Amino acid sequence: MSETLKKPSKADLRRDDLRARLIDIAEARIRADGLGAVKARELAREADCAVGAIYNVFSDLNGLVMAVNGRTFQALGAEVARSVLAAPKDEPQAELITMSHVYLRFAAQNTNLWRALFDLEMSTEMDVPQWYLAELGKLFALIAAPLRRVFPDYTRDQVELMTRALFSSVHGIVLLGLQKRISGVPFDKLEDMIAILLSNVTSQAST
Amino acid sequence: MSETLKKPSKADLRRDDLRARLIDIAEARIRADGLGAVKARELAREADCAVGAIYNVFSDLNGLVMAVNGRTFQALGAEVARSVLAAPKDEPQAELITMSHVYLRFAAQNTNLWRALFDLEMSTEMDVPQWYLAELGKLFALIAAPLRRVFPDYTRDQVELMTRALFSSVHGIVLLGLQKRISGVPFDKLEDMIAILLSNVTSQAST
Numbered sequence: 001m002s003e004t005l006k007k008p009s010k011a012d013l014r015r016d017d018l019r020a021r022l023i024d025i026a027e028a029r030i031r032a033d034g035l036g037a038v039k040a041r042e043l044a045r046e047a048d049c050a051v052g053a054i055y056n057v058f059s060d061l062n063g064l065v066m067a068v069n070g071r072t073f074q075a076l077g078a079e080v081a082r083s084v085l086a087a088p089k090d091e092p093q094a095e096l097i098t099m100s101h102v103y104l105r106f107a108a109q110n111t112n113l114w115r116a117l118f119d120l121e122m123s124t125e126m127d128v129p130q131w132y133l134a135e136l137g138k139l140f141a142l143i144a145a146p147l148r149r150v151f152p153d154y155t156r157d158q159v160e161l162m163t164r165a166l167f168s169s170v171h172g173i174v175l176l177g178l179q180k181r182i183s184g185v186p187f188d189k190l191e192d193m194i195a196i197l198l199s200n201v202t203s204q205a206s207t
Numbered sequence: 208m209s210e211t212l213k214k215p216s217k218a219d220l221r222r223d224d225l226r227a228r229l230i231d232i233a234e235a236r237i238r239a240d241g242l243g244a245v246k247a248r249e250l251a252r253e254a255d256c257a258v259g260a261i262y263n264v265f266s267d268l269n270g271l272v273m274a275v276n277g278r279t280f281q282a283l284g285a286e287v288a289r290s291v292l293a294a295p296k297d298e299p300q301a302e303l304i305t306m307s308h309v310y311l312r313f314a315a316q317n318t319n320l321w322r323a324l325f326d327l328e329m330s331t332e333m334d335v336p337q338w339y340l341a342e343l344g345k346l347f348a349l350i351a352a353p354l355r356r357v358f359p360d361y362t363r364d365q366v367e368l369m370t371r372a373l374f375s376s377v378h379g380i381v382l383l384g385l386q387k388r389i390s391g392v393p394f395d396k397l398e399d400m401i402a403i404l405l406s407n408v409t410s411q412a413s414t
Protein backbone atom coordinates (compact mmCIF):
# COMPACT_ATOMS: atom_id res chain seq x y z
CA MET A 1 0.00 0.00 0.00
CA SER A 2 2.47 2.54 1.23
CA GLU A 3 4.62 2.04 -1.82
CA THR A 4 1.91 3.52 -4.02
CA LEU A 5 2.01 6.76 -2.03
CA LYS A 6 4.84 9.06 -2.95
CA LYS A 7 7.04 9.58 0.07
CA PRO A 8 7.35 13.34 0.76
CA SER A 9 10.83 14.70 0.19
CA LYS A 10 12.63 16.77 2.80
CA ALA A 11 11.87 19.83 0.68
CA ASP A 12 8.15 18.96 0.74
CA LEU A 13 8.23 18.64 4.53
CA ARG A 14 10.05 21.95 4.94
CA ARG A 15 7.50 23.56 2.65
CA ASP A 16 4.57 22.16 4.64
CA ASP A 17 6.18 23.28 7.88
CA LEU A 18 6.74 26.82 6.59
CA ARG A 19 3.19 26.92 5.27
CA ALA A 20 1.73 25.95 8.66
CA ARG A 21 3.95 28.43 10.50
CA LEU A 22 2.99 31.28 8.16
CA ILE A 23 -0.70 30.55 8.68
CA ASP A 24 -0.17 30.58 12.47
CA ILE A 25 1.69 33.88 12.31
CA ALA A 26 -0.81 35.52 9.99
CA GLU A 27 -3.71 34.30 12.14
CA ALA A 28 -2.19 35.81 15.28
CA ARG A 29 -1.52 39.09 13.45
CA ILE A 30 -5.05 39.35 12.06
CA ARG A 31 -6.52 38.45 15.45
CA ALA A 32 -4.53 41.22 17.15
CA ASP A 33 -4.54 43.99 14.55
CA GLY A 34 -6.70 43.03 11.58
CA LEU A 35 -6.00 42.41 7.90
CA GLY A 36 -3.68 45.40 7.60
CA ALA A 37 -1.15 43.64 9.84
CA VAL A 38 -0.39 40.96 7.22
CA LYS A 39 2.81 42.32 5.63
CA ALA A 40 5.32 40.17 3.78
CA ARG A 41 8.48 41.63 5.34
CA GLU A 42 7.19 41.27 8.90
CA LEU A 43 5.84 37.78 8.27
CA ALA A 44 9.21 36.71 6.89
CA ARG A 45 11.05 38.10 9.90
CA GLU A 46 8.71 36.33 12.31
CA ALA A 47 8.84 33.05 10.38
CA ASP A 48 12.61 33.40 10.02
CA CYS A 49 12.52 32.96 6.26
CA ALA A 50 13.25 35.04 3.18
CA VAL A 51 10.43 37.21 1.83
CA GLY A 52 10.59 35.24 -1.42
CA ALA A 53 10.02 31.97 0.46
CA ILE A 54 6.48 33.12 1.32
CA TYR A 55 5.67 33.17 -2.38
CA ASN A 56 6.96 29.63 -2.78
CA VAL A 57 4.16 28.38 -0.55
CA PHE A 58 1.42 30.91 -1.33
CA SER A 59 0.69 32.52 -4.67
CA ASP A 60 0.30 35.88 -2.89
CA LEU A 61 -0.64 37.30 0.53
CA ASN A 62 -4.32 36.93 -0.35
CA GLY A 63 -3.71 33.19 -0.61
CA LEU A 64 -2.26 33.21 2.89
CA VAL A 65 -5.21 35.20 4.26
CA MET A 66 -7.60 32.79 2.53
CA ALA A 67 -5.90 29.94 4.42
CA VAL A 68 -6.46 31.80 7.71
CA ASN A 69 -10.06 32.47 6.69
CA GLY A 70 -10.51 28.76 6.06
CA ARG A 71 -9.58 28.03 9.68
CA THR A 72 -11.85 30.81 10.95
CA PHE A 73 -14.72 29.53 8.86
CA GLN A 74 -14.25 26.00 10.21
CA ALA A 75 -14.15 27.24 13.80
CA LEU A 76 -17.31 29.27 13.21
CA GLY A 77 -19.06 26.36 11.51
CA ALA A 78 -18.11 24.00 14.37
CA GLU A 79 -19.58 26.38 16.98
CA VAL A 80 -22.78 26.85 15.04
CA ALA A 81 -23.12 23.08 14.52
CA ARG A 82 -22.54 22.42 18.26
CA SER A 83 -25.26 24.91 19.16
CA VAL A 84 -27.70 23.08 16.87
CA LEU A 85 -26.98 19.77 18.63
CA ALA A 86 -27.53 21.42 22.02
CA ALA A 87 -30.76 23.18 20.98
CA PRO A 88 -34.12 21.66 21.92
CA LYS A 89 -35.53 19.36 19.24
CA ASP A 90 -38.57 20.27 17.16
CA GLU A 91 -38.25 23.98 17.76
CA PRO A 92 -36.87 25.23 14.47
CA GLN A 93 -37.53 28.86 15.39
CA ALA A 94 -35.51 28.57 18.61
CA GLU A 95 -32.80 26.77 16.65
CA LEU A 96 -32.47 29.66 14.20
CA ILE A 97 -32.26 32.18 17.03
CA THR A 98 -29.67 30.09 18.90
CA MET A 99 -27.50 29.76 15.81
CA SER A 100 -27.69 33.48 15.18
CA HIS A 101 -26.73 34.30 18.74
CA VAL A 102 -23.73 32.00 18.38
CA TYR A 103 -22.81 33.92 15.22
CA LEU A 104 -23.06 37.22 17.12
CA ARG A 105 -20.92 35.89 19.97
CA PHE A 106 -18.30 34.44 17.62
CA ALA A 107 -18.07 37.75 15.77
CA ALA A 108 -17.80 39.70 19.03
CA GLN A 109 -15.07 37.44 20.41
CA ASN A 110 -13.08 37.09 17.19
CA THR A 111 -13.91 40.40 15.56
CA ASN A 112 -10.77 40.86 13.47
CA LEU A 113 -10.67 37.27 12.25
CA TRP A 114 -14.38 37.41 11.43
CA ARG A 115 -14.00 40.77 9.62
CA ALA A 116 -11.23 39.24 7.51
CA LEU A 117 -13.73 36.69 6.18
CA PHE A 118 -15.59 39.54 4.52
CA ASP A 119 -13.01 42.29 4.07
CA LEU A 120 -10.51 40.37 1.98
CA GLU A 121 -10.72 41.86 -1.48
CA MET A 122 -11.53 39.32 -4.15
CA SER A 123 -11.56 40.97 -7.52
CA THR A 124 -13.94 38.45 -9.06
CA GLU A 125 -15.99 35.55 -7.86
CA MET A 126 -13.53 33.35 -9.72
CA ASP A 127 -10.99 34.08 -7.00
CA VAL A 128 -13.11 32.39 -4.36
CA PRO A 129 -11.68 28.89 -3.89
CA GLN A 130 -13.96 25.87 -4.04
CA TRP A 131 -13.27 24.86 -0.43
CA TYR A 132 -14.41 28.32 0.68
CA LEU A 133 -17.72 27.96 -1.12
CA ALA A 134 -18.02 24.47 0.36
CA GLU A 135 -17.64 25.84 3.91
CA LEU A 136 -20.21 28.53 3.16
CA GLY A 137 -22.50 25.83 1.77
CA LYS A 138 -22.21 23.81 5.00
CA LEU A 139 -23.14 26.88 7.04
CA PHE A 140 -26.14 27.55 4.79
CA ALA A 141 -27.24 23.91 5.11
CA LEU A 142 -27.41 24.34 8.89
CA ILE A 143 -29.73 27.34 8.42
CA ALA A 144 -31.82 25.71 5.69
CA ALA A 145 -32.70 22.63 7.78
CA PRO A 146 -34.89 24.40 10.39
CA LEU A 147 -36.24 26.74 7.69
CA ARG A 148 -37.60 23.76 5.76
CA ARG A 149 -39.48 22.73 8.89
CA VAL A 150 -40.80 26.28 9.43
CA PHE A 151 -41.88 26.65 5.80
CA PRO A 152 -42.89 23.14 4.68
CA ASP A 153 -44.61 24.55 1.57
CA TYR A 154 -41.56 26.42 0.30
CA THR A 155 -39.88 25.21 -2.85
CA ARG A 156 -36.18 24.43 -2.78
CA ASP A 157 -35.47 27.83 -4.39
CA GLN A 158 -37.58 29.68 -1.83
CA VAL A 159 -35.77 27.96 1.04
CA GLU A 160 -32.46 28.90 -0.52
CA LEU A 161 -33.51 32.53 -0.99
CA MET A 162 -34.75 32.75 2.60
CA THR A 163 -31.57 31.09 3.91
CA ARG A 164 -29.39 33.70 2.24
CA ALA A 165 -31.72 36.54 3.18
CA LEU A 166 -31.66 35.56 6.85
CA PHE A 167 -27.91 34.95 6.92
CA SER A 168 -27.33 38.37 5.34
CA SER A 169 -29.80 40.00 7.73
CA VAL A 170 -28.22 38.60 10.86
CA HIS A 171 -24.81 39.47 9.43
CA GLY A 172 -25.97 43.07 8.93
CA ILE A 173 -27.26 43.35 12.50
CA VAL A 174 -24.02 41.91 13.88
CA LEU A 175 -21.81 44.04 11.65
CA LEU A 176 -23.45 47.41 12.28
CA GLY A 177 -23.92 46.50 15.94
CA LEU A 178 -20.26 45.65 16.54
CA GLN A 179 -19.17 48.72 14.54
CA LYS A 180 -21.36 50.76 16.86
CA ARG A 181 -22.56 52.60 13.78
CA ILE A 182 -26.11 52.53 14.99
CA SER A 183 -25.43 54.49 18.09
CA GLY A 184 -26.27 53.14 21.50
CA VAL A 185 -27.08 49.51 20.81
CA PRO A 186 -25.74 47.41 23.70
CA PHE A 187 -24.88 43.75 23.18
CA ASP A 188 -28.09 42.34 24.67
CA LYS A 189 -30.13 44.66 22.43
CA LEU A 190 -28.39 43.06 19.46
CA GLU A 191 -29.54 39.66 20.72
CA ASP A 192 -33.07 41.07 21.02
CA MET A 193 -32.93 42.52 17.50
CA ILE A 194 -31.95 39.15 16.08
CA ALA A 195 -34.64 37.37 18.07
CA ILE A 196 -37.42 39.81 17.14
CA LEU A 197 -36.48 39.65 13.47
CA LEU A 198 -36.32 35.87 13.30
CA SER A 199 -39.44 35.39 15.41
CA ASN A 200 -41.45 37.64 13.14
CA VAL A 201 -40.13 36.11 9.94
CA THR A 202 -40.89 32.59 11.07
CA SER A 203 -44.04 32.94 13.18
CA GLN A 204 -46.03 34.03 10.14
CA ALA A 205 -45.55 30.57 8.69
CA SER A 206 -47.55 28.77 11.35
CA THR A 207 -50.73 30.81 10.87
CA MET B 208 -29.84 94.27 10.29
CA SER B 209 -26.83 93.49 8.21
CA GLU B 210 -24.62 95.43 10.57
CA THR B 211 -25.26 92.89 13.34
CA LEU B 212 -23.91 90.09 11.13
CA LYS B 213 -20.17 89.93 10.97
CA LYS B 214 -19.09 90.49 7.38
CA PRO B 215 -16.87 87.59 6.30
CA SER B 216 -13.28 88.58 5.73
CA LYS B 217 -11.45 87.76 2.51
CA ALA B 218 -9.61 85.06 4.48
CA ASP B 219 -12.94 83.54 5.55
CA LEU B 220 -14.17 83.48 1.95
CA ARG B 221 -10.98 81.87 0.72
CA ARG B 222 -11.29 79.28 3.48
CA ASP B 223 -14.89 78.48 2.56
CA ASP B 224 -13.97 78.22 -1.09
CA LEU B 225 -11.07 75.86 -0.38
CA ARG B 226 -13.30 73.80 1.90
CA ALA B 227 -15.95 73.36 -0.81
CA ARG B 228 -13.35 72.53 -3.45
CA LEU B 229 -11.69 69.92 -1.22
CA ILE B 230 -15.05 68.25 -0.58
CA ASP B 231 -15.74 68.17 -4.34
CA ILE B 232 -12.34 66.66 -5.06
CA ALA B 233 -12.56 64.09 -2.27
CA GLU B 234 -16.07 63.13 -3.37
CA ALA B 235 -14.94 62.53 -6.94
CA ARG B 236 -11.97 60.48 -5.72
CA ILE B 237 -14.06 58.31 -3.41
CA ARG B 238 -16.66 57.81 -6.13
CA ALA B 239 -14.01 56.63 -8.58
CA ASP B 240 -11.62 54.67 -6.38
CA GLY B 241 -12.95 54.44 -2.83
CA LEU B 242 -11.76 55.71 0.52
CA GLY B 243 -8.14 54.74 -0.14
CA ALA B 244 -7.94 57.44 -2.85
CA VAL B 245 -8.22 60.26 -0.31
CA LYS B 246 -4.55 61.23 0.15
CA ALA B 247 -3.40 64.64 1.41
CA ARG B 248 -0.62 65.18 -1.12
CA GLU B 249 -2.83 64.36 -4.11
CA LEU B 250 -5.73 66.41 -2.78
CA ALA B 251 -3.44 69.40 -2.33
CA ARG B 252 -2.09 69.08 -5.86
CA GLU B 253 -5.58 68.87 -7.32
CA ALA B 254 -6.88 71.76 -5.19
CA ASP B 255 -3.73 73.76 -5.98
CA CYS B 256 -2.98 74.43 -2.32
CA ALA B 257 -0.31 73.50 0.22
CA VAL B 258 -0.77 70.22 2.10
CA GLY B 259 -0.88 72.19 5.33
CA ALA B 260 -3.80 74.29 4.04
CA ILE B 261 -6.02 71.18 4.12
CA TYR B 262 -5.53 71.03 7.88
CA ASN B 263 -6.55 74.66 8.23
CA VAL B 264 -10.04 73.78 7.03
CA PHE B 265 -10.37 70.19 8.30
CA SER B 266 -9.00 68.80 11.55
CA ASP B 267 -7.81 65.73 9.63
CA LEU B 268 -8.65 63.71 6.51
CA ASN B 269 -11.39 61.89 8.44
CA GLY B 270 -13.08 65.26 8.88
CA LEU B 271 -12.98 65.76 5.12
CA VAL B 272 -14.40 62.29 4.48
CA MET B 273 -17.13 62.95 7.04
CA ALA B 274 -18.10 66.05 5.03
CA VAL B 275 -18.36 63.91 1.87
CA ASN B 276 -20.35 61.33 3.83
CA GLY B 277 -22.71 64.07 4.92
CA ARG B 278 -23.50 64.85 1.28
CA THR B 279 -23.91 61.17 0.45
CA PHE B 280 -26.23 60.69 3.40
CA GLN B 281 -28.36 63.64 2.32
CA ALA B 282 -28.60 62.36 -1.25
CA LEU B 283 -29.58 58.91 0.03
CA GLY B 284 -32.14 60.36 2.45
CA ALA B 285 -33.66 62.50 -0.32
CA GLU B 286 -34.09 59.51 -2.63
CA VAL B 287 -35.66 57.39 0.10
CA ALA B 288 -38.00 60.25 1.07
CA ARG B 289 -39.02 60.76 -2.58
CA SER B 290 -39.85 57.06 -2.90
CA VAL B 291 -42.11 57.29 0.15
CA LEU B 292 -44.03 60.18 -1.40
CA ALA B 293 -44.44 58.22 -4.64
CA ALA B 294 -45.52 54.99 -2.89
CA PRO B 295 -49.23 54.09 -2.67
CA LYS B 296 -50.89 55.34 0.51
CA ASP B 297 -52.03 53.01 3.27
CA GLU B 298 -49.75 50.20 2.23
CA PRO B 299 -47.02 50.32 4.86
CA GLN B 300 -45.62 46.96 3.81
CA ALA B 301 -45.20 48.08 0.19
CA GLU B 302 -43.68 51.33 1.45
CA LEU B 303 -41.00 49.45 3.41
CA ILE B 304 -40.15 47.30 0.41
CA THR B 305 -39.99 50.33 -1.90
CA MET B 306 -37.66 52.19 0.45
CA SER B 307 -35.41 49.17 0.75
CA HIS B 308 -35.23 48.74 -3.01
CA VAL B 309 -34.25 52.41 -3.30
CA TYR B 310 -31.51 51.73 -0.75
CA LEU B 311 -30.28 48.78 -2.81
CA ARG B 312 -30.29 50.83 -6.01
CA PHE B 313 -28.51 53.77 -4.40
CA ALA B 314 -25.83 51.46 -3.01
CA ALA B 315 -25.41 49.74 -6.38
CA GLN B 316 -25.11 53.04 -8.28
CA ASN B 317 -22.90 54.81 -5.74
CA THR B 318 -21.08 51.84 -4.28
CA ASN B 319 -17.85 53.55 -3.25
CA LEU B 320 -19.57 56.60 -1.75
CA TRP B 321 -22.02 54.36 0.08
CA ARG B 322 -19.23 52.08 1.36
CA ALA B 323 -17.45 55.15 2.72
CA LEU B 324 -20.46 55.84 4.97
CA PHE B 325 -19.69 52.61 6.80
CA ASP B 326 -15.98 52.00 6.22
CA LEU B 327 -14.64 55.23 7.67
CA GLU B 328 -12.90 54.26 10.87
CA MET B 329 -14.23 56.08 13.90
CA SER B 330 -12.30 55.06 16.97
CA THR B 331 -15.14 55.79 19.37
CA GLU B 332 -18.76 56.72 19.12
CA MET B 333 -17.73 60.15 20.38
CA ASP B 334 -16.15 60.81 17.00
CA VAL B 335 -19.51 60.63 15.25
CA PRO B 336 -20.66 64.21 14.72
CA GLN B 337 -24.13 65.28 15.82
CA TRP B 338 -25.27 66.14 12.29
CA TYR B 339 -24.36 62.61 11.21
CA LEU B 340 -26.54 61.10 13.92
CA ALA B 341 -29.28 63.56 12.96
CA GLU B 342 -29.19 62.34 9.31
CA LEU B 343 -29.31 58.74 10.51
CA GLY B 344 -32.24 59.66 12.76
CA LYS B 345 -34.14 61.13 9.79
CA LEU B 346 -33.60 57.92 7.81
CA PHE B 347 -34.80 55.83 10.76
CA ALA B 348 -37.90 58.04 11.13
CA LEU B 349 -38.86 57.23 7.53
CA ILE B 350 -38.67 53.52 8.35
CA ALA B 351 -40.43 53.82 11.72
CA ALA B 352 -43.52 55.54 10.27
CA PRO B 353 -44.86 52.58 8.25
CA LEU B 354 -43.70 50.16 10.98
CA ARG B 355 -45.93 51.91 13.51
CA ARG B 356 -48.86 51.29 11.17
CA VAL B 357 -47.90 47.64 10.69
CA PHE B 358 -47.45 47.05 14.43
CA PRO B 359 -49.97 49.35 16.13
CA ASP B 360 -49.53 47.51 19.45
CA TYR B 361 -45.76 47.95 19.60
CA THR B 362 -44.31 50.24 22.24
CA ARG B 363 -42.02 53.07 21.19
CA ASP B 364 -38.99 50.94 22.18
CA GLN B 365 -40.21 47.96 20.16
CA VAL B 366 -40.71 50.12 17.07
CA GLU B 367 -37.20 51.50 17.51
CA LEU B 368 -35.70 48.04 17.91
CA MET B 369 -37.53 46.78 14.82
CA THR B 370 -36.52 49.88 12.82
CA ARG B 371 -32.84 49.26 13.52
CA ALA B 372 -33.17 45.50 13.03
CA LEU B 373 -34.76 45.97 9.60
CA PHE B 374 -32.34 48.68 8.51
CA SER B 375 -29.40 46.46 9.51
CA SER B 376 -30.96 43.45 7.80
CA VAL B 377 -31.52 45.22 4.50
CA HIS B 378 -28.03 46.69 4.79
CA GLY B 379 -26.61 43.17 5.26
CA ILE B 380 -28.43 41.84 2.19
CA VAL B 381 -27.26 44.78 0.08
CA LEU B 382 -23.67 44.62 1.37
CA LEU B 383 -23.09 40.89 0.90
CA GLY B 384 -25.04 40.99 -2.34
CA LEU B 385 -22.96 43.78 -3.88
CA GLN B 386 -19.74 42.18 -2.60
CA LYS B 387 -20.85 39.01 -4.38
CA ARG B 388 -19.78 37.12 -1.27
CA ILE B 389 -22.83 34.96 -1.39
CA SER B 390 -22.04 33.48 -4.73
CA GLY B 391 -24.41 33.73 -7.61
CA VAL B 392 -26.99 36.21 -6.39
CA PRO B 393 -28.07 38.41 -9.31
CA PHE B 394 -29.48 41.89 -8.69
CA ASP B 395 -33.15 40.94 -9.04
CA LYS B 396 -32.64 38.11 -6.57
CA LEU B 397 -31.44 40.72 -4.08
CA GLU B 398 -34.69 42.60 -4.62
CA ASP B 399 -36.59 39.34 -4.03
CA MET B 400 -34.62 38.62 -0.87
CA ILE B 401 -35.48 42.03 0.55
CA ALA B 402 -39.14 41.66 -0.41
CA ILE B 403 -39.49 38.15 1.03
CA LEU B 404 -37.83 39.18 4.28
CA LEU B 405 -39.92 42.31 4.77
CA SER B 406 -43.15 40.62 3.69
CA ASN B 407 -42.66 37.84 6.21
CA VAL B 408 -41.67 40.17 9.03
CA THR B 409 -44.66 42.42 8.51
CA SER B 410 -47.43 40.05 7.37
CA GLN B 411 -47.39 38.28 10.72
CA ALA B 412 -48.69 41.46 12.31
CA SER B 413 -52.03 41.46 10.51
CA THR B 414 -53.05 37.97 11.63
